[in-house]
Amino acid sequence: MTIRECAERLQAEVVCGEEHVDRPVEAVCASDLLSDVLATDKHTFLLITGLCTPQVVRTAELMGSAGIVFVRGKYPPQEAIGMAKVHDIPLLCTRAEMFEACCLLANLGLEKHAE
Template identity: 50%
Template sequence: MTVKEIREALGAKFICGEEFQDREVHSACGADMMSDVLAFMKEKSVLLTGLCNPQVIRTAEMMDVVCIVFVRGKMPDETMIEMAKEREIVLLSTGHRMFTACGILYEKGLRGGAPCQ
């Protein structure tokens, strides 16, 4: 799935990174705790979160996240947007709640990692 397909499926708006809309995304993770992202995220993923602080961008960079989708209409501040631009991370915002957004992407064929043991 591409970033463009994710944006369309979620009715999301680009915050930055529109020039990278053709990048491939291989899996997804929905989390507000960055420790969960570090533990369970795969590379070339999309992160769905309602957390709006610079740690989200730093964590995404460490985990090779292609795109961050802010759920519930959340919007990052200018500092976060600049950080994402420097790291070439796409930022999107959708009005969907996290559960719904994850379900939409799952329905479209995007999967997460293996079940937790």
């Protein structure tokens, strides 16, 4: 599974990091609580979140996340986009809600990575 395939499935707009969308995604971490994200054991995960702050990008950077999906049509602030570019983290925006986004990705076969 790649970021590109996830983006297509979620009909997501790639806000930045277009050049990294062929990167593999090994797991998904869906949370609005960064504390939970920081505590996950998953690696190379796609972070799905409704939070829209620069701290989301910082958390993803430190966790070595493959990319970030912002749900419910939320658009990341410009500071977050600037940070994501420096750390080569693709940012995606989908109109899907969190649950819907998770279901769509689960159908792609990512559910076996879920805890």
